């Protein structure tokens with residue numbers, strides 16, 4: 001998981017952050033091809049709300065529908081758990097992820113200016129929401 005995290009993200013989570021995602025407050029989903037991890041998501045749940053914390057697909061498998069499949073499996077788990085309000089935050093430069101979220105029922109609901117550190121200083125976080 002740590003290896004895929006490093007490969008897929010420009011700004012990967014640390015090993016300890018990933019390890020913390022197996023706390024009972026979080027739930028996850030993964031796609032495997034045999035023993036090869038192709039992608040995963042990590043989300044939290046609080047009352048009837050969930051935040052998608054991380055979703056990624058191995059670079060050589062991107063653009064083949066797996067991200068959409070993972071997101072659908074996240075929605076299915078949310079429905080099964082009765083989670084009504086779905087949230088996420090995404091870097092303003094992350095066009096692929098933003099397109100995926102917009103075409104999956106999320107809408108922008110605010111921005112945090114200069115929220116993420118970036119190569120050229122900082123960049124905005126776009127906050128998005130979807131009704132579960």
Ligand SMILES: CC(C)(COP(=O)(O)OP(=O)(O)OC[C@H]1O[C@@H](n2cnc3c(N)ncnc32)[C@H](O)[C@@H]1OP(=O)(O)O)[C@@H](O)C(=O)NCCC(=O)NCCS
Nearest residue numbers: 008054055056057062063064065066067068096097099100
């Ligand atoms: C974001 C990510 C999970 C998408 O996974 P994916 O398997 O490549 O996406 P899919 O093939 O399922 O495509 C789903 C939609 O995403 C959008 N998309 C995917 N790649 C895109 C690209 N290169 N440019 C623009 N939009 C893109 C499109 O809307 C696409 O729908 P379409 O095929 O009907 O046009 C993947 O690019 C990734 O792992 N990125 C690095 C990690 C990351 O940034 N995660 C999100 C923030 S935590």
